[in-house]
Amino acid sequence: MFHTPDHYHNTSMRLSEVLDDIGVNEKMLLKIRRTFVLDETNTTIIYTAIKNQMTSYNFGSWLEGTTTPGLRSDTDQLFTNDEFNVIQDWSEWTLGKHNYLMIQNETIPPGYCLLQKLRDDVPLPATHEYENHWVKDTSGRILFKNTWLDSAETRTEKRQGPSLALTQQPGFLDSDLVPAFPCTSWPQSAKTCLGHLDVNNWPTANMYRYIKTTKCFGVCVGNKVSENVDFEWRLSTSLAELCLTFNFNITxxxxxxxxxxxxxxxxxxDNESYISSFMCKTVLFHCIASKPSYIWKEYNLLNCLTYCILSLNRCILCRNCPHFFDHENNLMAGKFSNKVKQELLQTTANLIPCDRKSLFGIQIDDVGERLKIKLNIKNGVHHNILSPDEYTRRTSANLLRETAGCILDIHNAVTDERKDDSLVMKLRFLLQIVQHLTRCNRDGDMLVKISSRLQAPIYCSSIGSLIASHNIQINNTVSPQALAWLETGLDSDVASSRLKLASILYCTGQMESAAFILNDVDQRYNIEVTEPICACYNFPPTHFKIGSSQIFSLYGEEAVKCIVAHCVRFCREEINCVPHELQYEMLRSTQKDIQHRERYDNWMDCAVVDSLPYLYFLQYKTLGNLNRPEEQQQALNKLIWVTERERNLGHRETALNLLGQCMEQENRLDDAHRCYMFSLRVRETYNAAKIHICRCLANTHL
Structure with a gap:
């Protein structure tokens, strides 16, 4: 490829070691991919269970395993509505679906199309405009505008290209939610490129056969330099590209x-993005396809990197980066001016060949400093640079949270959608999910079985709690049926389902039984290991527990059941399972607050509390009823401790509200008032502390 200086092989090997140290290795790669594929499986199973016509796909650097913590890559989720059908030939029209005809001609940039609305009942063009999104063009065709996506924006989600982007959330990676429309077949230009691939090199024949089976999608964005930018839809071959990426070797x-x-x-x-990650990936695709496989070795990493930067430089020079599956589609079209082009050429030229100097300047994940250490250019103790073990632990902890958070988020989302249903309808809905998960556990592949086992308990617990609340309302007892469901759901995690059961026992006056369950939770909940997980909102965890990441590293995703504690969540139909002190949380929103709600704020109608403070609160109440004052005070002290010291509480304001009410019971009204004021500092709006402060002040002046 190039004349190779003597030090290149040594530098390449040391650079490979640096990337290994920050988690870019086969072992971590498999773990990361498995986590995000499991997320996709979790979503797909539940969508299928509830007969939702949506299909969800995870894409992006995290699924690929082509990122590091320092790169702060976003997460990408593409979802399609399977009731839509984008066709290229009238023979593909399907009765009962929302059919659209893909239009490509010389006026439309390569890689893009127009979508003409067709009738659902007969294979004929639609003729009526609708709202502002289905508009008649000069040829009389009803075209679907990609500006439809603008109407889906919220206060926290803003449109960025084809996605709704959740950005600049403290402690969180940016995430992109991409609505897409499935195409029945690939566009002709992409089919032509696919047919010209050299399967004797790369992609291989097996990859080629798989790629031909993948779907293509239309996504909501037009070409920036087009006159019809609002009407154009980009054609995405993300599934085919994922196949290529999954077949990268580690180099x-x-x-x-x-x-x-x-x-x-x-x-x-300066926050510019002239060269995108997708361009880099496309350049790499072309480089791998054009060079023999034997060059992609660890000892040759610098040569490979130099060749890729040189290829990128050539693309900039021509201002043309051809899409791998559609060479007519230029990814650089309209991306930068002539002035910027010259600046980019100069910068990339200075990076060729890639040498130690340019690598030393990379501060991301301390790559430059780490390489200096590997090459013995820099000596001494480096306290600010994480060890490989610490990198592995942190990544493992994030993957653990990803898996647990996904399970909880899906459960909350599907149950929130049915919040206005009757009790009978809710129970029928949840039972439908559990039955489907049972079938998946029996008949599915390995990952489907794991997903089913991880998800089923939380739905069983919800069923049991709803039935129990209905039982309590009727005769203040809990039926054997409710208890059976609750017991089936106990292993959802370390604490939350058990705390639901203890809460129900407390509300029905079964104090000894409640105390027994609470003691069991206390034994299971290891403060040094157990990770609190909240999926109600974008709560940024700030602390990594070494113990949990070590267990996850050893046992994988099923360790979620023994090292994760979900927050405890009661919907309004479960109100009879909730002590009156926690019921106030269902009244946290004023009418003014409700007007400013977002679509993901349904949790505010529920009583939600982190597991650990709820454990100590229930112990305080239960032990008081059992007339065990010393143990009751110990529980109160633990509740004080957890509100002050546990760094990863998603509902600290609720914990403080419960503590304040315990202080009122202790007749420590000043302390109670301080708790409520601290609670308001944590969450200024949507906070039941306002109610407690009024009551507390009224009692103070009696």
């Missing part, structure tokens, strides 16, 4: 990651 993955680090360090400065 190719490291090369891609280094390209992204170099682009971020030297090219995309």
């Amino acid at each position: 190719q993955i490291r090369c891609y990651i280094l390209m992204k680090m170099i682009i971020k360090t030297y090219i995309n400065l």
